[in-house]
Amino acid sequence: MIKSPPTCEALFDSNTHHSPAPLTIGSVVVDPPILQAPMAGFTNYAFRQIVREFGGVGLQATEMVNARGFVWLDERAEHPDRLWGVADEARPLAVQIWDNDPETMARVGSRLVSEHRVSIVDINFGCPVKKVTQRAHSGSYLLSQPERMGQIIEGLVAACAPTPVTAKIRLGCTRDKINAIDIAQVVEGAGAAALTVHGRTAQDMFSGNADWDRISAIKPYLKKIPLIGNGDLDSPQAVVKAFANYAIDGVMIARACLGRPWLFSQCAAALRGLAIPPDPSPLEQRDIMLKHYALIVDRFGESKGTVLMRKYASCYAQGKPGARNFRSLIAKVGDAQEFHHVVNEHFPVTT
Numbered sequence: 001m002i003k004s005p006p007t008c009e010a011l012f013d014s015n016t017h018h019s020p021a022p023l024t025i026g027s028v029v030v031d032p033p034i035l036q037a038p039m040a041g042f043t044n045y046a047f048r049q050i051v052r053e054f055g056g057v058g059l060q061a062t063e064m065v066n067a068r069g070f071v072w073l074d075e076r077a078e079h080p081d082r083l084w085g086v087a088d089e090a091r092p093l094a095v096q097i098w099d100n101d102p103e104t105m106a107r108v109g110s111r112l113v114s115e116h117r118v119s120i121v122d123i124n125f126g127c128p129v130k131k132v133t134q135r136a137h138s139g140s141y142l143l144s145q146p147e148r149m150g151q152i153i154e155g156l157v158a159a160c161a162p163t164p165v166t167a168k169i170r171l172g173c174t175r176d177k178i179n180a181i182d183i184a185q186v187v188e189g190a191g192a193a194a195l196t197v198h199g200r201t202a203q204d205m206f207s208g209n210a211d212w213d214r215i216s217a218i219k220p221y222l223k224k225i226p227l228i229g230n231g232d233l234d235s236p237q238a239v240v241k242a243f244a245n246y247a248i249d250g251v252m253i254a255r256a257c258l259g260r261p262w263l264f265s266q267c268a269a270a271l272r273g274l275a276i277p278p279d280p281s282p283l284e285q286r287d288i289m290l291k292h293y294a295l296i297v298d299r300f301g302e303s304k305g306t307v308l309m310r311k312y313a314s315c316y317a318q319g320k321p322g323a324r325n326f327r328s329l330i331a332k333v334g335d336a337q338e339f340h341h342v343v344n345e346h347f348p349v350t351t
């Protein structure tokens with residue numbers, strides 16, 4: 001049964017409520033100031049398209065793209081796949097890239113701007129996985145090398161101008177070396193147009209809670225560019241509270257939107273002080289998932305597309321009764337018939 005939608009009045013101090021101003025990143029207007037995070041393996045064209053149709057998202061981001069591979073190995077499968085849809089889809093759209101070499105990053109940025117006309121080039125300074133940090137000295141590894149970060153940003157800004165360049169960081173590499181305030185100043189000084197901060201260190205991975213006080217503490221040190229807070233936002237209420245309680249200009253949502261692509265529309269309504277639209281009905285949610293599946297199969301073919309869709313389907317089931325059973329069955333499907341069979345049998349799961 002669908003609960004009646006909460007109104008937002010209770011979320012606001014009724015006399016002081018006003019929606020946060022649209023965010024501007026260089027010349028790009030991000031309205032509402034709610035961003036869809038880059039997520040490797042998830043935020044490809046199909047997912048972005050589903051999110052976009054619900055609305056409420058001010059800026060969407062691709063999965064991270066390895067800059068070195070992009071420059072040298074265009075024909076390698078990863079890059080066409082990771083840039084799937086980018087050339088033609090609606091704007092604004094940010095493409096996120098990672099590497100530790102300023103020249104490589106600049107070359108890739110310049111191509112993304114000239115060949116793909118992306119709205120924003122975002123740099124990944126937050127990825128904590130070993131393949132990126134220990135092996136490639138990139139992502140969050142660079143938080144310990146602010147000088148190198150500055151060189152990467154400066155080179156990219158010059159190569160991409162007037163397209164804005166942004167940076168996404170964590171609070172630091174380890175809990176005893178939190179240096180987000182210093183890093184923020186390097187990022188701004190090097191010419192970036194916005195800073196997104198995930199309120200954990202690389203050491204934390206995803207444990208504990210995002211530290212929004214530390215995100216907020218960065219704000220006084222940024223003179224010109226907006227600060228976007230990220231970490232653990234999973235409801236319209238959480239987004240409204242983030243704007244009310246912390247000194248941020250925008251918010252970014254990652255994990256919570258994977259199985260709820262309609263979350264942005266709910267958050268946007270809440271920020272505007274409007275009634276929060278209810279979740280789609282179970283049948284509607286099933287149709288959204290099937291549409292997602294059709295987009296994936298269209299791109300990757302039935303066999304690879306079905307395997308890829310297993311993880312997205314599991315996200316849609318998350319938090320629902322019967323999710324565990326659904327997940328174990330969907331993990332074994334190999335073609336469209338099996339996929340549809342499991343979905344029709346087990347999703348929507350009636351309460």
Ligand SMILES: Cc1cc2nc3c(=O)[nH]c(=O)nc-3n(C[C@H](O)[C@H](O)[C@H](O)COP(=O)(O)O)c2cc1C
Nearest residue numbers: 037038039040063064124198231232233253254255
């Ligand atoms: C599966 C997955 C993939 C991710 N991939 C990226 C990525 O490619 N680039 C990036 O900057 N962050 C990536 N992140 C981190 C998220 O963008 C975000 O910073 C983090 O999940 C915290 O936000 P949340 O609490 O809303 O999930 C990823 C996170 C997850 C769960």
